[in-house]
Amino acid sequence: xxxxxxxxxxxxxxxxxxxxxxxxxxxxxxxxxxxxxxxxxxxxxxxxxxxxxxxxxxxxxxxxxxxxxxxxxxxxxxxxxxxxxxxxxxxxxxxxxxxxxxxxxxxxxxxxxxxxxxxxxxxxxxxxxxxxxxxxxxxxxxxxxxxxxxxxxxxxxxxxxxxxxxxxxxxxxxxxxxxxxxxxxxxxxxxxxxxxxxxxxxxxxxxxxxxxxxxxxxxxxxxxxxxxxxxxxxxxxxxxxxxxxxxxxxxxxxxxxxxxxxxxxxxxxxxxxxxxxxxxxxxxxxxxxxxxxxxxxxxxxxxxxxxxxxxxxxxxxxxxxxxxxxxxxxxxxxxxxxxxxxxxxxxxxxxxxxxxxxxxxxxxxxxxxxxxxxxxxxxxxxxxxxxxxxxxxxxx
Ligand code: ADP
Ligand code: MG
Numbered sequence: 001x002x003x004x005x006x007x008x009x010x011x012x013x014x015x016x017x018x019x020x021x022x023x024x025x026x027x028x029x030x031x032x033x034x035x036x037x038x039x040x041x042x043x044x045x046x047x048x049x050x051x052x053x054x055x056x057x058x059x060x061x062x063x064x065x066x067x068x069x070x071x072x073x074x075x076x077x078x079x080x081x082x083x084x085x086x087x088x089x090x091x092x093x094x095x096x097x098x099x100x101x102x103x104x105x106x107x108x109x110x111x112x113x114x115x116x117x118x119x120x121x122x123x124x125x126x127x128x129x130x131x132x133x134x135x136x137x138x139x140x141x142x143x144x145x146x147x148x149x150x151x152x153x154x155x156x157x158x159x160x161x162x163x164x165x166x167x168x169x170x171x172x173x174x175x176x177x178x179x180x181x182x183x184x185x186x187x188x189x190x191x192x193x194x195x196x197x198x199x200x201x202x203x204x205x206x207x208x209x210x211x212x213x214x215x216x217x218x219x220x221x222x223x224x225x226x227x228x229x230x231x232x233x234x235x236x237x238x239x240x241x242x243x244x245x246x247x248x249x250x251x252x253x254x255x256x257x258x259x260x261x262x263x264x265x266x267x268x269x270x271x272x273x274x275x276x277x278x279x280x281x282x283x284x285x286x287x288x289x290x291x292x293x294x295x296x297x298x299x300x301x302x303x304x305x306x307x308x309x310x311x312x313x314x315x316x317x318x319x320x321x322x323x324x325x326x327x328x329x330x331x332x333x334x335x336x337x338x339x340x341x342x343x344x345x346x347x348x349x350x351x352x353x354x355x356x357x358x359x360x361x362x363x364x365x366x367x368x369x370x371x372x373x374x375x376x377x378x379x380x381x382x383x384x385x386x387x388x389x390x391x392x393x394x395x396x
Pocket of ligand 1: 196197198199202220221222223239294295296318319320321322323324325350351352353354355375
């Protein structure tokens, strides 16, 4: 597939699939990282003399259009960042979209409404997706895929549409794939991975795969309590996935067999309830009170993880170490983020909440080797899966 930079798009209408899935609360964008990450490709296309029809999704709307999941605030922010008008009709398909797409002049942008407002986008029926993709294809002469956060989805605008038009990968997807390829193919050693976040079941496959690749695996966040329980420890009212206990025991054994240094916390910050003003108490991992829940790893554990991380030449981090959204329980995540900034080698942050966490805690993107825009997508890539959106762009 030709490099985007070498393709002549002068006077062409380009359909660009972006990932503009940003957290929005009461109409206000909480973190515009993914919008900013989409700008280089958009600007490149405009500089090449193309006009651009952009499609993106927001959240997981279940019942068609709703204000809650509208891309309207994103259209506004995108316009501010690009310092130019972004046309937004609040529709995905139909006569007015076709008309506006058809009359776009060089350098103009039309953002379609949340592509998932159409049930055909995510349909399991190939025919439904294909018909929808054909309609989308009629708006443009060329397709650029740049929505990395959605490439693990077999969706119409990600998987089917590129097959209907000449296509290429945008600069964001190219950069993401380049970094993840380094992690899977030839990581410099020692290679350390830090995993946290809410659930193991989300990340089980990637943990399994990483156990044959990494030198150090540190585990914190909500998922750690299933590990601690599997080791026979009292975990109080911490979140736990009981159905995963046996699997976790196997993972612990596999780590041993593979000579992977598995780091688990030795101290935990607990609280009586899941709330921002719950009173935090620091306890040893062997002394979690029955009526309290672990909401962060303790300072000793964080230091221990950090000192292992800074010795690594390659580090991948996914999942906060605690409930970073509550300041009382953000310290563990902050120490890990700090350690990643000190890595002399490549440090990669993956995961929507992890990326939001490092920004919310006051770090700059530039302090890290790379902040991936894709949570699920980067994890599935590291699992070794062939992702539909990358297959469609001839990148898998
Ligand atoms: P990412 O999006 O980076 O992949 P996840 O979605 O897996 O991360 O997990 C992020 C969430 O995990 C955060 O909202 C955080 O509050 C939550 N979390 C972290 N530690 C705990 C804990 N000890 N108990 C409950 N939730 C936790
Ligand atoms: Mg998440």
